[in-house]
Amino acid sequence: MTSTFFSAQSDISAVSDLRAWSEEQLIAAAKTGRQAPFGELYKRHMKQVSCVTRRIIRNREDAEDVTQECFLSAFVHLKDFDGRSQFATWLTRIAINAALMNLRKKCGVQEVSMDEPNPSFESVAQREFRDDAPDPEESCSLRERKRIVKSAISGLRPQARRVMELRQLQEHSVRETAQILGISTTAVKARMFHARVTLHRMPVLQSVVRSNRLSSG
Secondary structure, eight states: OHHHHOOHHHHHHHHHHHTTSOHHHHHHHHTTTOHHHHHHHHHHHHHHHHHHHHHHOOOHHHHHHHHHHHHHHHHHTGGGOOSSSOHHHHHHHHHHHHHHHHHHHHTOSOOOOTTSSSOOHHHHHHHHSOOOSOOHHHHHHHHHHHHHHHHHHHTSOHHHHHHHIIIIISOOOHHHHHHHHTSOHHHHHHHHHHHHHHHHTOHHHHHHHHHHHHHHO
């Protein structure tokens, strides 16, 4: 299943060669579903995308997560890149959209404009004191989704699994994860990216993503 998609040997043997590839060659190869060429694109553009997300999202950890989401989205939708703009420009648009979406989620509580004429106290109170806690059915569904995600992470290769366990399940920061594993933060981010791509391809997690979209729609 995922082993056919993620070949450790091909990734390792290709690293030295990929550094000499042009961006166009890497994109063409990545469009066929090869992860190693896109991994090289990730290395080349990660700093730029990180700068974009950090300018919009002031929280460092949130910005790092959004950067990862940006590259995962870019990998999934790479077939839509037609080359009419620079690849860096296309990535920047994805990063900006992902960062703004993150801010909208974080700012779920609506602000009441002081310029609004005669604002209703009742409507303000309803917004301020609305109970956002999930009901029993939602709690059960959330627990099931977490169980599925945890099970999927356990199926990753050891290096990727350990990173995702520390970041996603134990909620350590990237810096803390790097210190625990004795590797660089760059290595942590790279392993997270490859792990997320692999997880995205797992059918069991695709069903979770679909259910989330339905519930949010």
